[in-house]
Amino acid sequence: MIGGQWFNLTCGSCSDCACSVVSEALLPAPVHSVVEVKVDGTPLVTGAYRVDNNRLLVRTDGGRWPRCNDLSRADTEEGTWSVTALFGEEPPEGAALAMGELACQFAKAASGEDCRLPAGVQQLVRQGVTISFPDVGELFEKGRTGLYLVDAFIATWNPNHLRSRSRVYRVDRPTVRRTGT
Numbered sequence: 001m002i003g004g005q006w007f008n009l010t011c012g013s014c015s016d017c018a019c020s021v022v023s024e025a026l027l028p029a030p031v032h033s034v035v036e037v038k039v040d041g042t043p044l045v046t047g048a049y050r051v052d053n054n055r056l057l058v059r060t061d062g063g064r065w066p067r068c069n070d071l072s073r074a075d076t077e078e079g080t081w082s083v084t085a086l087f088g089e090e091p092p093e094g095a096a097l098a099m100g101e102l103a104c105q106f107a108k109a110a111s112g113e114d115c116r117l118p119a120g121v122q123q124l125v126r127q128g129v130t131i132s133f134p135d136v137g138e139l140f141e142k143g144r145t146g147l148y149l150v151d152a153f154i155a156t157w158n159p160n161h162l163r164s165r166s167r168v169y170r171v172d173r174p175t176v177r178r179t180g181t
Contacts, residue, residue, distance in 0.1 A: 025065045028087060029055035035084040039066065041076040052177050057083060098153035105147060116147060 031051050037044045048061040059065060066081050075082035091099075108115035124131045134146060143161050144151045 023059055023064050024052075025057045025083070027051075027055050027057055027083060027085060029053075030087065030089055031055055031057075032086040032088050032090070035086060037081070037083050038075050039063075039081045040078050041074075041080065050180050052179050052181065054178075054181055056177075092157050094149075094153045094156065098150045101147055101149045102145065117145075 031054050034049065034051060034057065037049055037057070044061075048059065048063065050058050050060050052058050057065070069081055070077075070079045073080050105115045105117050109117050122133055122135065124133070136146070139146050143154060143158070145154075
């Protein structure tokens with residue numbers, strides 16, 4: 001911010017820091033979708049911009065983004081621009097079903113109802129019938145919950161039991177732009 005205005009630039013990108021224009025703006029990643037973009041209070045039509053690399057907002061209509069933005073004004077006024085976007089990624093197939101099962105079982109456990117979450121019981125013997133339960137500590141160490149749908153989802157989408165998403169960094173080459181992502 002310079003003098004109460006937000007400037008879309010990095011240090012050294014201009015000498016006088018006067019308001020001018022840029023062709024792309026960096027958004028927080030990952031951008032799921034752009035809901036609306038306003039320049040001088042007027043919404044741009046869909047197709048006048050696109051998102052590259054899940055975070056670069058690029059003009060496609062030949063226009064340019066304003067370099068500065070007066071944040072003391074509403075985004076409906078002259079001299080402002082704004083981006084309304086949804087951030088994050090779509091959950092993979094089956095995630096809603098697995099999360100639903102887990103949420104229901106947590107709700108049942110919290111309200112004192114019978115639930116399928118594994119308790120600390122290891123073995124139950126009644127009237128000559130023995131039932132063995134998995135060790136909860138072992139389940140959690142292996143990244144499991146004891147719930148079939150949840151464990152099947154985790155095994156499908158994380159078969160190698162990774163703790164975070166894998167990433168590939170190529171320090172010796174420039175990055176490749178993924179248009180429209």
